[in-house]
Structures are given as structure tokens and as C-alpha cells.
Amino acid sequence: MTDYGTRRAVRAGLSRAAQSTQRRIQDLLGDTRADVVRAIAEAVGYATRHCLEAAGLDGEVTTTGGGTQSLAWRQVLADILQKPLRIAREPELGARGAAMAAMISAGIDFDRAEWTRPEGDVQPTKELADLYEEGFAYYRDSVEAARELWDRAPHATMDL
Numbered sequence: 001m002t003d004y005g006t007r008r009a010v011r012a013g014l015s016r017a018a019q020s021t022q023r024r025i026q027d028l029l030g031d032t033r034a035d036v037v038r039a040i041a042e043a044v045g046y047a048t049r050h051c052l053e054a055a056g057l058d059g060e061v062t063t064t065g066g067g068t069q070s071l072a073w074r075q076v077l078a079d080i081l082q083k084p085l086r087i088a089r090e091p092e093l094g095a096r097g098a099a100m101a102a103m104i105s106a107g108i109d110f111d112r113a114e115w116t117r118p119e120g121d122v123q124p125t126k127e128l129a130d131l132y133e134e135g136f137a138y139y140r141d142s143v144e145a146a147r148e149l150w151d152r153a154p155h156a157t158m159d160l
Contacts, residue, residue, distance in 0.1 A: 041073055045080035045132075046139040052081070062118065064088035078124040080132045086118035
């Protein structure tokens with residue numbers, strides 16, 4: 001089989017695998033797109049909390065990017081973290097950060113509070129703290145249970 005033919009066959013296999021995975025996810029999480037999207041948002045929230053805790057970070061959390069445009073996503077993340085989320089001002093967040101780094105390096109004084117002032121914030125829903133604490137415990141148990149499988153999996157790479 002040619003290199004092109006191999007890549008095409010792999011893509012077709014991945015497409016079938018993706019369809020199969022999508023069916024399994026819907027079977028596990030619910031029938032509606034909203035069920036699946038919420039489950040994914042919560043999983044990312046749990047992973048975010050896991051990473052922050054593993055790194056020993058417990059300060060303010062500022063969020064930016066495409067997901068930040070979703071009010072529901074912001075709220076799920078705040079609820080899982082059980083801390084307020086600062087919403088970074090857009091646009092040109094990267095340019096503002098680069099300008100701040102340059103001013104700091106050059107010894108130029110500037111109003112850091114104004115340059116880092118958030119666009120807004122999202123407060124966690126305190127009534128959901130116990131629910132998400134239970135969900136996070138389940139997430140951590142699942143990660144630990146999966147480690148044994150990950151350690152046994154072959155670490156082959158494939159150039160697609």
C-alpha cells in the first residue's frame with residue numbers, strides 16, 4: 001500500500017472509531033447534545049482542578065479564550081473550583097501581556113491593577129459545592145484506576 005493509501009486507510013479507521021466513540025459517549029452520558037457538552041465541560045473542570053491542586057496553586061483564577069465566551073462554561077468551572085473566576089479583558093490579551101513584560105524588563109512603572117483589571121467575574125454556586133466535591137472524588141478515583149491500564153498500554157507512535 002502506498003504512503004497515501006496508508007494515511008487514507010488510517011483516517012477512515014479513525015473516522016469509524018470516532019463514530020463508535022460518539023455512540024458510546026451518548027449511551028453513557030445521555031441522548032442530547034447538551035448532556036454530552038455538559039459532561040465534557042465538567043470533565044475539563046475536574047481536570048483543571050486536579051492540575052491546580054497537583055501544582056499547589058491556590059490563588060486567583062483568570063480565564064480567557066473561546067470557552068470564556070460561554071456563560072454556562074464559566075459557571076461550571078467556577079462551581080467545580082468553588083472559587084471566583086476572573087474573566088480577562090479581550091481583545092489583544094497576549095499583546096497586553098507582552099507589553100507588560102517589556103515594561104517590567106525596562107523598569108517602566110505602570111498601573112498593574114489597571115492593566116490586569118478583569119472584564120468581570122463569576123461567583124461559584126455554594127449550593128453545588130458538595131455535589132461537585134463528590135464528582136471530583138469520583139474523577140480522582142477513576143484517574144487512579146486508569147493508571148494501571150495506561151502503564152500497560154503500548155506506547156507506539158504513528159505518523160499520520
